[in-house]
Amino acid sequence: MKSKFIFFLYFYIVFAVQLLSAQTSYPGLNTWYHPQSIAMAGAGFSMLSVESDIKNPALLNERKGSLHLALLLYPAKIEAGIISLSMPRSKRVYSFGLRHLNYGFFDGYDEYGNQTGPYTSGDEWLTVSVGERRKGNRIALGGTLGGFFSQLESYQSVLMTLTVGALLYIDEFDAKLGLSLGNYGFIFKRYTQTNEQLPTRLVGSFVKKLAHLPLQLSIDIGYELTSPPWFRLGGIFQLPYRFQLRWGMSSDKYFQKTGNSLSSDYLGSSGVGLSYAYGRYSFDISGYFFGTGGWISGISISIKL
Numbered sequence: 001m002k003s004k005f006i007f008f009l010y011f012y013i014v015f016a017v018q019l020l021s022a023q024t025s026y027p028g029l030n031t032w033y034h035p036q037s038i039a040m041a042g043a044g045f046s047m048l049s050v051e052s053d054i055k056n057p058a059l060l061n062e063r064k065g066s067l068h069l070a071l072l073l074y075p076a077k078i079e080a081g082i083i084s085l086s087m088p089r090s091k092r093v094y095s096f097g098l099r100h101l102n103y104g105f106f107d108g109y110d111e112y113g114n115q116t117g118p119y120t121s122g123d124e125w126l127t128v129s130v131g132e133r134r135k136g137n138r139i140a141l142g143g144t145l146g147g148f149f150s151q152l153e154s155y156q157s158v159l160m161t162l163t164v165g166a167l168l169y170i171d172e173f174d175a176k177l178g179l180s181l182g183n184y185g186f187i188f189k190r191y192t193q194t195n196e197q198l199p200t201r202l203v204g205s206f207v208k209k210l211a212h213l214p215l216q217l218s219i220d221i222g223y224e225l226t227s228p229p230w231f232r233l234g235g236i237f238q239l240p241y242r243f244q245l246r247w248g249m250s251s252d253k254y255f256q257k258t259g260n261s262l263s264s265d266y267l268g269s270s271g272v273g274l275s276y277a278y279g280r281y282s283f284d285i286s287g288y289f290f291g292t293g294g295w296i297s298g299i300s301i302s303i304k305l
Helices: 002-021 035-039 056-062 263-266
Strands: 067-073 079-089 092-111 115-133 141-152 153-170 175-190 201-209 215-224 227-239 243-250 270-278 281-289 295-304
Touching: 035 067, 035 243, 035 270, 035 281, 035 295, 056 115, 056 141, 056 153, 056 175, 115 153, 175 215
Parallel strands: none
Antiparallel strands: 067 079, 067 295, 079 092, 092 115, 115 141, 141 153, 153 175, 175 201, 201 215, 215 227, 227 243, 243 270, 270 281, 281 295
16 A cells, blocks of 8 residues: 555656656656746756756856855745856866755655655755866867766665767857757666666757847757657847846747636746846846746856855
8 A cells, every 4th residue: 555655646746747847757857956947948058057067068168166056946835956066177167066856745654544754755966067168169068977866755766867068159150059968877776666768868059149139049959768859949138237137938838738828828838037147146036937827936146256
């Protein structure tokens, strides 16, 4: 009885997080952990952001020394957060990240239906990254190695993750082309004997700074082993007084349509966020709307070192 309850709970959690990540196993590998990601609906694989280490680590060559802290609130009281540290050394930039995804609190029961006390389930993802672009070189390269630890009551899973990426800088057109392979890895310990597949993804991306608008426009096309191909569009507006406006939308809106509301169908799978920089500090606040209902919201602070 206890085993059936655990497996039912596991599949319920995975189904709920599918709305967030469109994945069927290890949803924490494709969950967003920073407001910049939800503001752009996951777009911007060739734009520098706090989560470039798991999108395209070649972008890390553009990053300065900095510390980032963020908290996101998902539907069903699911929480996510990140602590990230970047340090330039010689011709490379190194980054260290710790991500946490908390599925919430649950009441445990034994096989006789007696309460065994509350417990939590969640994922921890520790990453080490490096990005490099040689002076005068149009190409940047980067890689991220991670340890992913997932727990569902007494059931645990451990895996190693690898993300690699490359960027081509087209300076004549203020543009960049990117290609990245993410969520490749090996499972060292599984929840059960079921042979689960990692959501490995291949993403091609393009970013162009527009000539007559203070806007960087991003287009991303991705293919994942465990879900249909997707398309994302986003951008960053440079506003007066050190403000930035981020926005994005995803092809997920076509899978989230309900037909109940035109506004929900139109705005579904869309994000928006505002950033503000003051001296060494910068702040982000963002939101993402599901066409099926519900919001993701997030806040963050970054400090230049």
